[in-house]
Amino acid sequence: MNAITPITTTLKDWETDQEVRWCPGCGDYAILKAVQRTLPELGADPANTVFVSGIGCSSRFPYYVESYGFHTIHGRAPAFATGIKLANPQLDVWLVTGDGDGMSIGGNHTMHVLRRNLDCQILLFNNEIYGLTKGQYSPTSRQGTTSPTTPLGSVDRPASPCAFALGAGARFIARGFDVSKELPNVLKAAYHHKGAAFVEIFQNCIVYNKDVFNDFAAPKGAEDRQLWLANGEPMLFAKGTQGIALDTEKLTLKVVDVIDGDWQAAGVIVHDVTNRSIAHMLVEMPFGPFPMALGVLYDDPRPTFEAAVMAEREKAAAGKEPNLAKLLAKGQTWTVTEGGPEL
């Protein structure tokens, strides 16, 4: 079923005839465009692509992508994706979720799809708020977020989606944000990772949580506040004048100045996407004292769930003939004849 030759499509081919119904100015538009721009570059086939989502503004996404789409129920998209992929491993499965959908009600399914390592791309649009239900705080909202349910500010400590994903056993972790030019590259890396690829995309909810990511996402001064990671490259930012090094005493990361581009001297770490310890530090690296870690934080594939399930199914079925009549007649049987029953 999978196309043998890559399919040629254009952005237009991935647009549906449905009116897009997000608020004007919502970050979701930019993500949609980034995805629709990236899919042709990946040679993806609309007929072979499925977008699965839960419920939320973000989860309206499938309606706008001209592919197969399933807008399911709140928090459960990973479970639907699992059924779809196990039923047909040939399909390209993209899972779109929000910080409420994927981290609040759906946290458990997010955990298990990562643990099992189902081959799919998980795009978690993190706007740190419940958009669709009109702006209540979410598990990723920063402490003190005022919202209809927290008029005096939220008191819960926020969850970090990437830290959570790593703790759940994810083998691919990346970050981007709605209007970033780099987003397509992040999406491509996720697509090329065989297994569950977890991508946190910061997304501006202009109505209920406007510009909370401006600290690092605003174009002005972005260089100083964004650390774009690239495998094999030193962790440099601020136009190469600063970098991330390891404080070997405290075993934490630190920001160092890089003089005259000599990052080796400054001890700047070369990013190794397969290093799990570094990944742990990067996902927990606090923004403020540090820049925001973006791009592919971790990428170290393992065999996928659906491949293992298929392999086991084949092993189990090997040499066995699916004969229903024989199956029904299995076990302790006896025959009743005119003369009575016998074994």
Add this chain to the structure above:
Amino acid sequence: MNAITPITTTLKDWETDQEVRWCPGCGDYAILKAVQRTLPELGADPANTVFVSGIGCSSRFPYYVESYGFHTIHGRAPAFATGIKLANPQLDVWLVTGDGDGMSIGGNHTMHVLRRNLDCQILLFNNEIYGLTKGQYSPTSRQGTTSPTTPLGSVDRPASPCAFALGAGARFIARGFDVSKELPNVLKAAYHHKGAAFVEIFQNCIVYNKDVFNDFAAPKGAEDRQLWLANGEPMLFAKGTQGIALDTEKLTLKVVDVIDGDWQAAGVIVHDVTNRSIAHMLVEMPFGPFPMALGVLYDDPRPTFEAAVMAEREKAAAGKEPNLAKLLAKGQTWTVTEGGPEL
């Protein structure tokens, strides 16, 4: 309500009149005894103690502890505990769960109770199997576990409860096992931690997953296979002849030989329970090449959820008088008199 002077009790005081109904030889018995032995030492008050559990063999625990007990539904114990503690922060809340209860159906609630940092002790009995439902594999079962649902061996990658807990934002992580003499100390540390204290207790299900922990838990050679962590102490095992050091190149842990007790020379790490990077490495340290990390892996308290909720409630209520009549008459009102309505 909280006793001002510590209560004096004995083990007997914590035993109920109910017949204990685990399989003879089940590791749960040892854990029960360890808890019942520890509670008197903590000066705990049976009247002020609540054991909350989900469903599973492990979750039968509350029936056997002479305190208040609530055997709830599968996977949801953290939510019940949250309600109980918010309703009465004076109560000592212990949460007992299993690898199925707390990591499978209940993973999301486990995550959120840790993230919010509710003050309670979470004891997760990990027998790497579903005991009560007769032996199906669980999310912590090792790959290849044969069970009624995986006759050819499980294919899922197992979850690590401690890694999961840390990813979820836990501020206290400890490990023990059923028959360990150290278990009471681990329980005490958990009790003294203000906030959610996550304790993974390896537990032998002799019926469905017999002796899977024998590799490290068997008394013979235990020294060589158990790394008992103590804050401020070097990470030594095998009677001090081996230790854990940091491979600063790969940023991973390694086992080093300690010659003549000179662990400093060998670079053995001094355990700092507040170091999160070390905690990440310890929870993921693979048993086999490494000993099993036991004891308190991480302990770095933060303000608790119920304290924050109470504080906010007080702040919100400050200076306000709870006058129902006034409340009902709030908003846009008008008065109808003989002469008609007026503002």
Add this chain to the structure above:
Amino acid sequence: MATQLADPEAKSTVAPEAVVVRFAGDSGDGMQLTGGQFTLSSALAGNDFATFPDFPAEIRAPQGTLFGVSAFQINFGSTSIDTAGDAPDVLVAMNPAALKTNVGALKPGGLIIADTGEFTKRNLEKAKYDVSPLEDGSLAKWQVLAFDISALTLESVKPFGLGNKEALRCKNMWTLGLALWMFDRDRAPLIDWLNAKFAKNKVLADANVAALNAGHAYGETAELGGHVKKLHLGPVPTPAGLYRTITGADAVALGLVAGAQLAHLPMFFGGYPITPASSILHALVRLKEFGVTTFQAEDEIAAICAAIGASYAGQLGVTSSSGPGIALKGEAMGLAVMTELPLVIVNSQRGGPSTGLPTKTEQSDLYQAVYGRNGDAPIPVVSARSPSDAFECAIEACRIAVQYMTPVILLTDGYIANAAEPWQVPDPATFKEFPVTFLAEKNAGDTLLPYKRDGKGTRPWIKPGTPGLMHRIGGIEKAVDTGHLDYSPANHQAQTDARKAKVDGIAQSIPDQDVCLGAPGGKLAVVGWGSTYGPIHQAVGRARAKGMDVSHIHVRHIWPMPQNLGELLKGYDKVLVPEMNTGQFKTVLRDQFLVDARPLTKTSGQPFTIAEIEAAIEGALA
């Protein structure tokens, strides 16, 4: 009764006792605010009223689109008003999309007020009009008053130097001003309100007041098509007292607070956002001083479990959601049944099934409420008929929960949650208290029997922290009296019977069913529950006025039902049950009383109109 306004051909001889006005515009046009203020003004005029806000499903739909239209309907008059009105007499359409989506409902001969300033080519396209309807004669069966409200507004606020966008935002006040003129209303309270609202921005306050006055003045001076005239609807005879407007969501929140107080308990509210239930949570988070703890849980399951935990710990646990969220709570409800802990579960019903129509109203969760659990798990169900009734029902739910140690379901719906009506503020001193006593010492000599039942079949409530009363409960069948685990056949039979008897027995504590209009017997009873109250009441009233033998019975207690209900229904030849579902309550009635209750169903996400029910009554009696 709503009647036609300013229709020269109107054949009605009745003086206009009531008028229905619908304000419709873009989501950004402030229609809900306009409607809300017009409502207050109606209240101050002494009119009775009922309102129906109709939001778009999208948070902020693109401007000018059909799905971005937000509407607010009010029915007000000098007579008793029970519904937001069938068809509007007046439609205020702030743009082409608002006209298109709403004009169909307008009465023949009704009045359209349209802002020509918004009937631009682009807006017409967005509304999928080829030609402007104002110009192609397609509105011929209505009266059209089209003029450039945008320009008039800009003109009126010019002195204040606002930007174009800000200035246009005053359009809604201009329109409100015109409406105030049309219905002979006092502007002063509105002006006060505007000054208070914009206290921090004098310029905005002044501009809005200026727009309001300009709209009013326009009515006063302009030649409004000749036949639109100022209309005065006198006050409805109302008992003297303090009044306010109240929405169903607020009424539930207040009722819960009152209920907890009457029980002498702190309240714990576990919720998870979902439309249209969230507003109850939003209201309660602001009432912490009343001993209310609110908890936004990670999902609906955690919300109910935390509430049960809080009840276990001695507070009044409450949880609230809408259909899909209630579905998730089913398993935990069973635990509350088994552990016999008090709990109030509020369901603000919306259109289903599945995600369905989140912003529309329906009554299709009755089956779920009465029957939707595993095992024999009876739970009392109370339903509110209107916003103000929701207050009393919430108290009633609390009473049953604590007096019978049981979860109780309170049903409201999206219509009740959002609609507003005038409410005579009750005096708490008149409320009947039902204080809770926790068990303080062993209740059987030296023994504690956590499942020992009292005369009503209720077990004691035992608060952790109480010395000497340690015990264990859970979801496995409990032994009679001791509450220990018990799987034995006789015990399960006994406890199943006891739980059923307890819930059935609640009927003894509820009032007999009354007939709210008509006689206790006759040709036809129209039996309703919940928010169909208004249209049924009006329809039965009209039918009776025409001499038909029909009565209106409105059931609050869905489970258990009033003890006399069966007998009462058997006194009618026919029983008609209008419901916004495919016929759910009729199942309960037929099962319990074996009466031939016939359903009148509607599942369009919209409330019944009076006319629909009137027609069904006529059909049944034909």
Add this chain to the structure above:
Amino acid sequence: MATQLADPEAKSTVAPEAVVVRFAGDSGDGMQLTGGQFTLSSALAGNDFATFPDFPAEIRAPQGTLFGVSAFQINFGSTSIDTAGDAPDVLVAMNPAALKTNVGALKPGGLIIADTGEFTKRNLEKAKYDVSPLEDGSLAKWQVLAFDISALTLESVKPFGLGNKEALRCKNMWTLGLALWMFDRDRAPLIDWLNAKFAKNKVLADANVAALNAGHAYGETAELGGHVKKLHLGPVPTPAGLYRTITGADAVALGLVAGAQLAHLPMFFGGYPITPASSILHALVRLKEFGVTTFQAEDEIAAICAAIGASYAGQLGVTSSSGPGIALKGEAMGLAVMTELPLVIVNSQRGGPSTGLPTKTEQSDLYQAVYGRNGDAPIPVVSARSPSDAFECAIEACRIAVQYMTPVILLTDGYIANAAEPWQVPDPATFKEFPVTFLAEKNAGDTLLPYKRDGKGTRPWIKPGTPGLMHRIGGIEKAVDTGHLDYSPANHQAQTDARKAKVDGIAQSIPDQDVCLGAPGGKLAVVGWGSTYGPIHQAVGRARAKGMDVSHIHVRHIWPMPQNLGELLKGYDKVLVPEMNTGQFKTVLRDQFLVDARPLTKTSGQPFTIAEIEAAIEGALA
């Protein structure tokens, strides 16, 4: 018909056509195995039979305790057998606890066989006996055959040099040997079976065979109290053919496999362990070669969602659970209703509410099945009456699911799941296929209409991966034909009506309701569903034999019901509905047909006895 055995005072004049034997012992005593082999032996003797295993709730309860007793009851005879029998004629009690918990059920005059070797002081204490009941005369109304089976077993296996513990494990075979003697059974098949079972351990095989033979010889030679005699129950007249024993759980698994094959589909089964549903999953994991993918999900919600996902992707999605787990699936069922995807949901009911009685049986999830969802979300419900019937019902559920693009609920219960009965192995060539066609190209010219309905009201099934048919579905109300989001009133009304009509229309594809015993009209109809079949059938048979005018109607299709059922029921003066719940199916009958269906309820976690129903019949006709 079960009758009394070897009772000198027996007044019955009927020859013993059937005998009920109960084997009871410690969980470790191998009673289920003994029972299973005795069952096979009964089958080979040509008897009809029905069995009822009764496990303790604990995994492995401490030895000798009351709650650790495991029992297996078999009713076998030379006549048609429908139930596992009311009261045993023979009780084999391997220890004091087994005696204590089971003797109450034994018929007066029945025979107790007890192993005195286990009546030690310690075991008596554990069973809460002060004195040995074998000695204090408390068993006077029964016949007691007490002897030291333990010692006799040890003696018999001495030659094989087993350890004491291992040697004692052969006790069950000794006992089986005695039982074989009592009922004149052939030992050879059992000996073959033992040799096969212990093929890898010759010593154990020999020891067990020796014990079996010794038990048999004991019967042959010992003076068994004088009045116990060898009894031969002849074969029941049975159609020739291949037979096997089957439990309900296996039958469901096989029926699902057959159903998927008849639909020409691979099957995806999403499950999460729960008693007593797990065994279906356990059976299916071993059938991968039939195109079955099994998925043990993280919870019940994920299990159903994955199954819906698989259906969406073109497989037959199936999920299974028991009450509490089904409760969790309610929200997702609504999505399957809205997206109109095929899905089979199996509920193996257990005692409720809440966690309830996991190892006991009940029929109390009918409300949940028929009504337990938010919104108007009709789902067809099929119920199995017996293990072998479960096979057909599973196929029927698959058929409805794929032919009508709808979720279907299949109800079985703990009794059916565990009970075994003889089953004539059907020939798949006789099954009617219902192959599925996926949409291959646009179905409206150039347009794809994913919600275009066919004559039955069914929408097309469109498999992702099909070129050119890309489309989007979800849980929000779908527009007629296009399936786009649509919140409009008329559309919601139309789709609610269409969903209802589709499910109602399934009635046209199901057979008319038959009367399985008696006449289509008369004084009394006993209407059952599910596993009450056996006792109702027997009770009606007995009552008819006594000349009473009573008929048995057993309903498989709970929703929608057979088209003629209403008329059929109206032909009886009275309708009695025995149910293992507080009266749930009677609600459906009363609602749909307005017949005065009266409930006969039982909620003890135990199946009805024939006598209970007989008594109710007599009461109704009195």
